[in-house]
Amino acid sequence: MLISADRIWIDGQLQTGLAIETDGITVTDLRPRGRDRADLNVPLLMPGCTDLQVNGGGGVLLNTDPTVAGIEAIAAAHRRLGTVSILPTLITDAPEVMEAAASAVIAAMGRPGIAGIHLEGPHLAPEKRGTHDARHIRPLDGRTMTVLQRLRDADVPVLLTLAPELAAPDLLRRAARMGVVLSAGHSMANADQARQAMADGVTMFTHLYNAMPQMNSRDPGMVAAAILSDAYCGMITDGIHVSADMLALTLAARPRKDRCFIVSDAMPTVGGPDRFQLYGQQIRVRDGALINAEGSLAGAHIDMLESLRRLIAMTPATLEQAIAMATDIPRQAMGLHPLRIAIGTPLADLIALDRDLHLTPLI
Known part of the structure; x- marks a missing residue:
């Protein structure tokens, strides 16, 4: 053919x-x-899209179904929408849920679309937890380090989002030496703390602008430190999480143009029903957004191709830039082999x- x-x-x-x-x-x-x-x-x-932040899809949430079958169902839902490679993402939960998710991903590696795992929490700043359950937030500890080591011993690519200002620097450096990709997010870090975190092994920022202090004239904060660095920055481009102007500003200001990428932050409503349960609350799509009972955004109702289209519509990003942000750059950020047409x-x-x-x- x-x-x-x-x-x-x-x-x-x-x-x-x-x-x-x-x-x-x-x-x-x-x-x-x-x-x-x-x-x-x-x-x-x-090549199909690569998404480093996929909480769920097709009616399945990883937190409530941390199994091989659950991971495969999420990957299949996103594949139908043009995303061929994902990091199933576990948000803050009990330690045993993290351990179950790690076991499931180890067993699922090599199956279509499974590129590793993203652990978003539970080592977050309570003030910037967003929809994450405060009951399970804790400092980076030995139990998580054991999970990270088990994943890396199985050669599973791992992305860990945490508030670096609350983590012991020696644990950050140890995780980085394991090959864990450390991303700063859900954090109260100021600019100096963010720069120190990068010196200690952080190479990425999770959903830039969201769940972190914003820039102002005398306190540039983590956002400015991220933009001015050569670290990778994931961004949700649904037009709800970040305004078009801020997306355009970020793309224009970065010293390296190949260090921003798109994430969906997708929830089970993507490719699935319009509602799901999270921490015992019902979350449903309202005017294109997912909002919990406290009024916080609870992930996103968008897939990667729609994110790509909205990025082009909202900003001066070219088609070439947008394709790279949905394919090559997230893979570079994780050290994954590129998907090439060959x-x-x-x-x-x-x-x-x-x-x-x-x-x-x-x-």
Whole structure:
């Protein structure tokens, strides 16, 4: 089967005049279009999205179903929406839930779409906990360090979001030496504390602007330290969590343009019903947002492709920038191998988009 594309994402840029051959399972050739009649013509061919913050999908929340079946259901829901690689994300919960989620991810590695795990909490600043349950918040401790070591011993990529100002520096450095990717978030850190955290091994910031002190003229805070650094910054681009102006400001101000990426922060309503249970509360979609009984945002009701479209609509970001932020950059941030369109690439890892950047069938 010959698939011709107006534009193909190859090695970090959009290229034209190319086509792929496939046996329906993998890419068997990548070559100039030539004069052969294509079996399928698509406006855009690219690797599927990679999402580093996926709390749930398809009606399943990792916290309430920390099992292999739960993880597979979440990954399958997002794959149907164009995201082919995820970090299932466990938000703050009891230690035994973290341990169960770790065991499930270890068992699920190698299955379609499972790239590792994101532990968002429980080592957070109570003042910036958002929807996270205060009952389970605690300092970084030996029990979590044991879980991190078990995951890394199994070669599982791990992202840990924490408030670095509340963590012992020696534990931060130890986790970084294990190969855990440390991300600052749900934090009250000031600029100096954020910079010290980066010196101690933090290389990322979780959903920039959300659940952290905001910038002002005499107290730039963690946000400014993040923007001015070369650390990776995840951003929720649903237009609800962060305004269009702040997204545009961040993209313009960063010294390295390849260090911002999109996360969905998706909840079970993505690809699923319009409500779910979190910590015994019912959360439902209201005007496109998920809000708990306390009035805090409870994750997001958006997938990665919709996030990409909104980023382009809200900011000066180009299509090339947006594709990189949804594919290559999050993988770089986690040290994952890039998903490339090349001979041998599984067709299931690729997506085709129409001119409005919506999914179109590949076969």
